[in-house]
Amino acid sequence: MTGRVTRSLSPEALARIAEAVGEAESRTAGEIVVMVSARAGLYRSPVLLAALIAALAAPWPLIALTGWSAAGIALAQAALALAILSLGASEALRLRLVPARAKRARARxxxxxAFRQRGLTRTRGRTGVLIHIALAEQHAEIVADAGVLRAVAPGTWDATIAALLVALRRDEIEAGLVGAVRSVGAILAEACPRSAGDIDELPNRVIVSE
Incomplete structure (x- = not known):
């Protein structure tokens, strides 16, 4: 899945997800932030590397098998490199050239x-939780701050992430995110219940990164 986030999530869908965040936060001291990115990276390096390797390798079979001049071989090198670079303009092709492990690492x-840059480490109780998805990589990640990590056991988010990934593969992004917000909210309501004086420290709106 590539392209703009706004093609996958309408303003109305974003509003419904934000509403789910507000509802979830009404029962917990946790601060839930949802971020949807079109992609985690542009992945131009593999294309550049492929063009360089092809250009370096191309002269040898031409020298051995043809009677082309040096100028002709140089032109063939340039044409091959340009062809690969042109193909690399396709985001879908670039994604296919990148190993799955590298894409997961980039998305993580x-x-x-984003967790650091969006202020989730600055809540009073260190209770920020980021639900982040990268559409091009089909990757979902939940990042929690220190206050939540002290109260929530490792692996608690696994089922939530698995359900969200299933929704992404089905192109049911809104439903997947609403479900993830509700699941995270239920976990936080038990681990970090709301108390008197708790305030909403972070906006509920969905952060969109094209």
């Missing part, structure tokens, strides 16, 4: 970077 890093 993007989620952790």
């Amino acid at each position: 890093e993007a989620a952790r970077r």
